[in-house]
Amino acid sequence: MNEFKKNVLIIFAHPALQKSRVNSKLIKYVNDMQGVTFHDLYEIYPDFHINVAKEQAQLLKHDIIVFHHPLFWFSVPALLKEWMDLVLEHMWAYGRKGSALKGKKLLSVITTGGRESLFSEKAYNRHPVKEFLYPVAQTAYICGMDYLPPFVVHGTHTITQEMIAAHGEDYKEIITALRDDTIDLEKAAEMPRLNSDMNDVLKGRKL
Amino acid sequence: MQGDGFFFQAFVYLTAAVVSVPIAKKAGLGSVLGYLLAGIIIGPFGLSFTGQGGQDVMHFAEFGVVMMLFLIGLELQPSLLWRLRGPILGMGGLQVGLSVALITSMAMLMGMTFKVSLAIGMTLALSSTAIVLQTLKEKSLMKTDAGQSSFAVLLFQDIAVIPMLAIMPLLASADLADTHIQAGHNGTVWIDGLPGWGHALAVIAVIAAIILAGMFLVRPFFRAIAKTQLRELFTAAALLLVIGIALLMSKVGLSPALGTFLAGVVLANSEYRHELEGDIEPFKGLLLGLFFIAVGSSIDFGLISSNPGQIGLIVGGLMCAKLVILLVLGRVFKMGNDQNILFAFSLAQGGEFAFVLFSFAVQNNVFSESLANPLIAAVAISMALTPLLLLVNEKVFQPRFGTKESESREADKIDEENPVIIAGFGNFGSIIGRLLRANDVSITVLEQDSDKVELLRKLGLKVFYGNAARHDLLHSAGAEKAKLLVLAVGDSEKNLEICNVARKHFPHLIIFARASGRSQAYELLDAGIDHVYRETLDTSLKAGIDVLRALGFRSYHAHRITKTFRLHDEESIDELRHLRHDQKKYIGHARQRIEDLEQLLLSELKEAHEHHDAGWDTVSMREEFGGKQADK
Numbered sequence: 001m002n003e004f005k006k007n008v009l010i011i012f013a014h015p016a017l018q019k020s021r022v023n024s025k026l027i028k029y030v031n032d033m034q035g036v037t038f039h040d041l042y043e044i045y046p047d048f049h050i051n052v053a054k055e056q057a058q059l060l061k062h063d064i065i066v067f068h069h070p071l072f073w074f075s076v077p078a079l080l081k082e083w084m085d086l087v088l089e090h091m092w093a094y095g096r097k098g099s100a101l102k103g104k105k106l107l108s109v110i111t112t113g114g115r116e117s118l119f120s121e122k123a124y125n126r127h128p129v130k131e132f133l134y135p136v137a138q139t140a141y142i143c144g145m146d147y148l149p150p151f152v153v154h155g156t157h158t159i160t161q162e163m164i165a166a167h168g169e170d171y172k173e174i175i176t177a178l179r180d181d182t183i184d185l186e187k188a189a190e191m192p193r194l195n196s197d198m199n200d201v202l203k204g205r206k207l
Numbered sequence: 208m209q210g211d212g213f214f215f216q217a218f219v220y221l222t223a224a225v226v227s228v229p230i231a232k233k234a235g236l237g238s239v240l241g242y243l244l245a246g247i248i249i250g251p252f253g254l255s256f257t258g259q260g261g262q263d264v265m266h267f268a269e270f271g272v273v274m275m276l277f278l279i280g281l282e283l284q285p286s287l288l289w290r291l292r293g294p295i296l297g298m299g300g301l302q303v304g305l306s307v308a309l310i311t312s313m314a315m316l317m318g319m320t321f322k323v324s325l326a327i328g329m330t331l332a333l334s335s336t337a338i339v340l341q342t343l344k345e346k347s348l349m350k351t352d353a354g355q356s357s358f359a360v361l362l363f364q365d366i367a368v369i370p371m372l373a374i375m376p377l378l379a380s381a382d383l384a385d386t387h388i389q390a391g392h393n394g395t396v397w398i399d400g401l402p403g404w405g406h407a408l409a410v411i412a413v414i415a416a417i418i419l420a421g422m423f424l425v426r427p428f429f430r431a432i433a434k435t436q437l438r439e440l441f442t443a444a445a446l447l448l449v450i451g452i453a454l455l456m457s458k459v460g461l462s463p464a465l466g467t468f469l470a471g472v473v474l475a476n477s478e479y480r481h482e483l484e485g486d487i488e489p490f491k492g493l494l495l496g497l498f499f500i501a502v503g504s505s506i507d508f509g510l511i512s513s514n515p516g517q518i519g520l521i522v523g524g525l526m527c528a529k530l531v532i533l534l535v536l537g538r539v540f541k542m543g544n545d546q547n548i549l550f551a552f553s554l555a556q557g558g559e560f561a562f563v564l565f566s567f568a569v570q571n572n573v574f575s576e577s578l579a580n581p582l583i584a585a586v587a588i589s590m591a592l593t594p595l596l597l598l599v600n601e602k603v604f605q606p607r608f609g610t611k612e613s614e615s616r617e618a619d620k621i622d623e624e625n626p627v628i629i630a631g632f633g634n635f636g637s638i639i640g641r642l643l644r645a646n647d648v649s650i651t652v653l654e655q656d657s658d659k660v661e662l663l664r665k666l667g668l669k670v671f672y673g674n675a676a677r678h679d680l681l682h683s684a685g686a687e688k689a690k691l692l693v694l695a696v697g698d699s700e701k702n703l704e705i706c707n708v709a710r711k712h713f714p715h716l717i718i719f720a721r722a723s724g725r726s727q728a729y730e731l732l733d734a735g736i737d738h739v740y741r742e743t744l745d746t747s748l749k750a751g752i753d754v755l756r757a758l759g760f761r762s763y764h765a766h767r768i769t770k771t772f773r774l775h776d777e778e779s780i781d782e783l784r785h786l787r788h789d790q791k792k793y794i795g796h797a798r799q800r801i802e803d804l805e806q807l808l809l810s811e812l813k814e815a816h817e818h819h820d821a822g823w824d825t826v827s828m829r830e831e832f833g834g835k836q837a838d839k
Contacts, residue, residue, distance in 0.1 A: 086822035
């Protein structure tokens, strides 16, 4: 793993991957990349019995943490929430003596059924997608992590196979850039989502 | 004897066994037939190595039968024996009664007197415990309906020998010399001088003594022996136990086999059961083999060739009479067709007790040696024919009339290969099978119980009938194309056996094995199976959760701590397994189990201090953020 600038840990949470149209394809772009650990939570802890010590040890070995999941009721799937509750312990991840995750970066990679246009103050969902992720952003903040703008794939109910493939390529490119530290984080912070304009975010990307 | 004594004899017998048994097994004849052939080859009518020593060897080797019954007793818990009382008394009683009646009347038709006929009828009604049980065991048929019934009948016969020995002197001709000769193998009977009621009392007293000693004395005795940590002393003590009981039983005129069987049953629940089994087993195997060799070498081919018609008639008549009665019995007791045929073919021979009873009858002047000799030859032949008959049954009758090994399917139907093979469709396998079928995974089942096979086939399952440890059966079940093999047989040793065969011939199969307990799980893991399931683990943990809840634990808490416990237990399996290998000094199985348990309990104490689900705990947060307002 030392050959890469950063180690990436993708924590993937999907309770019914066998029914998934989009996520089942997206993960194929990243799940066997070098320097990237792909961690399929529902596959490893089908009984919700999370091995806290093991999870913490794994977090320590990585610089970039990715939460990859579909947005369920505007939040993370239950097992990822359980994971956050149990793994991000007081005195370890936060609190006076808790600084294990300080300086690491956290990225949410999410899919939503609704189209992007539904996520605004005037539209059906009444909030931009970023606002639904405040609980994760605040968790990152309390733990001293930098929370990146999310990588979002909208409109999964209507998306075509070509579009899924394009998102897959983008996903892979973002993860590669994070791993190789070739991402322009200042630019990225201004974006509503990390994949709004890939050319702006990726350093040295040819047009 | 031709050689120079004991060593030459031992050399001849062992060579015969070592050479002929593997050949017989390879040819699919089974070990019993191998031993018998070995006996014929080295006997007076083959290479003539054994001379007249054969008879002595036979008496000595009969002790193998005694040991076999001890081992069978060890595997039979008293409660199980009690449940078998119906078949033992009903089926056994009817078999003996009807066979005596039929054979006696056949003998009378041939012009013999009633007394002589009755003596012959009683003797020939008995079957051979040694040959039947050994053959059925080797074919793993003991657990089937036919196996259990055969066992019940044989047990009753062993008991029936006692009154037969008592009646025999009463059948003597008028000019008998009233010499009451012992029927057992050694010495004189102590209780000869006693009147009838005293005799009965002595017998009851001895049986009671065996049961009481088994319950109260044997354990402390073996505990003391085990403490010495001398392996051979334990073996000596085990042998002493068996020989002592056999001797005691002979002294009161009872069958030694019956006595050791009883002792085995009494000790079936004791913690030393497995050690006793392990210690006696090799002796039993060796002696039993010797016994079969002796039977083979005692077949008097001179007599047979001088009068082949007569002997053939006796053998044919004997076996046909017994077959008919057994077939009727099987029908009466509602056995399935092929179980019934197996049952009848298994028991349709004369037994080793016939040798004893016939010579006893001659000694008591019931009939002359010239009558006894052809009968003895006929019994020996019928015994030798039994393994052959079972082979014929397996190859000819079962495929035609019984449950088919595999179902014949229409040729045009494409035989799709199922990804999962389940060996054993009992409590364990059937649940896995149902789960898979409920989710549209097709399965192939290997099952040894023909009644179950018929049922499953009616329900449309693909079922193969027979011993799953046979590689040709696995082959026809589609093991080449299958992905997974689930070993769900109740007997862990059998699972291990199937596993070894499967790994040798079908190494691509991923194996999932059922284990009855921790030590069986260790063995399966040692054999290299990664997926091992202890059959009672999840159920007892589920019960544990309910107990915790009844004590007032919150449901989710109870679930979580139980899961933690389970994980810990699984980890410990691997740890302790390796620890076991490291232990240089020998410690007995039971001692080992206690030490395993000790290790487990100690590590659990350690575990109890570890923090569970600290993420939901607010103590440290109250300390940090609550300040002085935080209540203690």
